Amino acid sequence: xxxxxxxxxxxxxxxxxxxxxxxxxxxxxxxxxxxxxxxxxxxxxxxxxxxxxxxxxxxxxxxxxxxxxxxxxxxxxxxxxxxxxxxxxxxxxxxxxxxxxxxxxxxxxxxxxxxxxxxxxxxxxxxxxxxxxxxxxxxxxxxxxxxxxxxxxxxxxxxxxxxxxxxxxxxxxxxxxxxxxxxxxxxxxxxxxxxxxxxxxxxxxxxxxxxxxxxxxxxxxxxxxxxxxxxxxxxxxxxxxxxxxxxxxxxxxxxxxxxxxxxxxxxxxxxxxxxxxxx
Amino acid sequence: xxxxxxxxxxxxxxxxxxxxxxxxxxxxxxxxxxxxxxxxxxxxxxxxxxxxxxxxxxxxxxxxxxxxxxxxxxxxxxxxxxxxxxxxxxxxxxxxxxxxxxxxxxxxxxxx
Numbered sequence: 001x002x003x004x005x006x007x008x009x010x011x012x013x014x015x016x017x018x019x020x021x022x023x024x025x026x027x028x029x030x031x032x033x034x035x036x037x038x039x040x041x042x043x044x045x046x047x048x049x050x051x052x053x054x055x056x057x058x059x060x061x062x063x064x065x066x067x068x069x070x071x072x073x074x075x076x077x078x079x080x081x082x083x084x085x086x087x088x089x090x091x092x093x094x095x096x097x098x099x100x101x102x103x104x105x106x107x108x109x110x111x112x113x114x115x116x117x118x119x120x121x122x123x124x125x126x127x128x129x130x131x132x133x134x135x136x137x138x139x140x141x142x143x144x145x146x147x148x149x150x151x152x153x154x155x156x157x158x159x160x161x162x163x164x165x166x167x168x169x170x171x172x173x174x175x176x177x178x179x180x181x182x183x184x185x186x187x188x189x190x191x192x193x194x195x196x197x198x199x200x201x202x203x204x205x206x207x208x209x210x211x212x213x214x215x216x217x218x219x220x221x222x223x224x225x226x227x228x229x230x231x232x233x234x235x236x237x238x239x240x241x242x243x244x245x246x247x248x249x250x251x252x253x254x255x256x257x258x259x260x261x262x263x264x265x266x267x268x269x270x271x272x273x274x275x276x277x278x279x
Numbered sequence: 280x281x282x283x284x285x286x287x288x289x290x291x292x293x294x295x296x297x298x299x300x301x302x303x304x305x306x307x308x309x310x311x312x313x314x315x316x317x318x319x320x321x322x323x324x325x326x327x328x329x330x331x332x333x334x335x336x337x338x339x340x341x342x343x344x345x346x347x348x349x350x351x352x353x354x355x356x357x358x359x360x361x362x363x364x365x366x367x368x369x370x371x372x373x374x375x376x377x378x379x380x381x382x383x384x385x386x387x388x389x390x391x
Contacts (some may be wrong), residue, residue, distance in 0.1 A: 023349075026337075031307045038311045045310070109368040196367025209317075271341035 001042060005032050009045035015258060021228025024053070047145040051087060054254065062193045086138045090250055093131035097243050099239035100127035124169050127239070131246070132161020136187050145196050153196035182242055183214025186249040199256045214247040217241055280331035282355040283364075287313050291368055293323045294332075294361040303336060303350035324351055332357035 009032055013025045028049040035042040103123040107116065134155040145153075166172035174181050187207045194203050224238040237240045283290065296312035297304055310320045327333045331354055338348040355360060 026346040027349040028346045030338075031310075033345065034307065034348070038307060040307065040311060045307075045317045046321075048310075048321060051318035052321040052325075055318075214351070277310065 001033055005042045005046040008043070008050050012046070012049040012168075015050075015254070016053045024049070035254070048087060055087070085141055089134040089138045089141075093134035093245060094247070095125045096130040096134070098240055098247070099125075100130075101236050101239035101243075103232075104239050105232040107232075108235045109230075109232040123153075124165060128165040128168055130159050132158055132164070137159070139192060139196055142193075142197055145198065149196055153192045156192050157189055160185060162193075179215050179218035182217065182245045183211035184247040186210035186214070188254050189246075190249040193253050194256055197257075203252075203256040206256055207254045210249040212243040213245040217244045280354065280360065281332065282360075283327075283332070289313065289319050290323050290327075291319060291364060293327070295365055297333065297351060297353060298358070300367065303352040305338065305348050305350055306335075307348070309351065326370060327357070332360065371373055 009028045011026070013021050013029060016024050028046070032042045032046050032049075035045050100123045103119070104124065107120055107123060107247040110116070115170055136157040140150050142150060163172065167174055167181060174184065176184065187210045190206055190210060191204075193199075194206075221238040221241050224234050224241070227234060229237070292313040292315060293309055296309045299312065306321070306324055309324065310317050313320060324333070324335075328335055328351070333351050333353050335349050335351050338350055340348075
């Protein structure tokens with residue numbers, strides 16, 4: 001079992017309801033440990049444990065990611081959709097951001113190359129608009145909120161993305177300290193998520209998290225330019241670390257879902273059903 | 280035992296995998312048998328257990344040290360209900376196959 005597998009299982013257990021933690025920890029550690037006996041990927045299993053813990057916690061919450069069949073077995077599709085869509089979209093957003101960071105570094109290396117303008121435009125889109133589209137789509141797919149509310153939320157997310165793109169490309173300057181810019185963008189997205197899903201008021205304090213992360217990352221990002229690394233590497237790394245406020249915003253959204261007191265039966269009475277014969 | 284409100288294809292696959300064995304089945308074997316993601320199968324197993332279709336227990340293999348494997352088996356009601364659901368799926372699949380089959384030629388000459 002690798003350190004990553006152990007970390008993923010640990011995270012999955014940590015976000016599980018307290019009543020499930022002991023059982024899940026032992027079960028998932030045993031499964032990940034023995035996965036290779038069945039030619040299964042331990043890391044895929046550990047990731048599955050994490051998605052289980054993150055997205056299957058509430059009574060009435062969708063328990064599988066498969067297509068509904070209800071009464072008529074004829075409606076079963078041969079290849080049902082089984083991917084947890086919102087996590088995949090958010091992963092896509094992060095991958096796009098990190099890919100754009102790499103692209104930005106390469107642009108420094110090939111400065112003046114024909115097609116540089118188009119490449120810079122593509123990189124700026126991947127850095128800002130693509131993550132914004134992914135987040136906006138996630139808002140649209142969120143359950144428990146009326147369509148109109150989700151649509152409005154997604155439009156606000158897209159507007160913020162365009163604003164961010166304008167800042168990145170130099171068309172616009174936010175009238176704030178540069179250290180706050182990323183935190184404001186990530187905080188705005190998180191705020192949309194909280195409003196759309198009608199999270200309780202205390203969760204608004206979570207908006208401080210991306211702001212703080214942004215302030216912390218700013219000197220770190222700038223400090224990278226003072227290192228001895230090649231300029232293209234410095235540019236790529238300095239941009240990549242800017243993902244931190246956004247990751248913190250995602251964590252804030254998870255915390256808001258995990259600890260919201262108005263969430264229906266967040267901790268299910270699930271442990272009772274787990275029969276331990278060995279006891 | 281509570282009825283399953285949404286019977287999904289992955290749920291039927293999990294039921295099928297559990298029915299394939301007379302004994303309690305290790306959860307990981309269910310994942311392997313269904314060919315589905317762990318993040319799909321684990322929640323289904325937990326839901327089926329919560330609704331009283333299956334029960335789970337720890338593997339008591341003393342030779343294996345460390346964390347124990349979780350085994351799953353049907354409850355008495357669960358096994359009957361699972362068979363009924365899978366029979367319904369089989370019947371639906373058969374009906375769909377019959378419907379998709381081209382009509383048998385009658386051999387009668389068509390004249391205009």
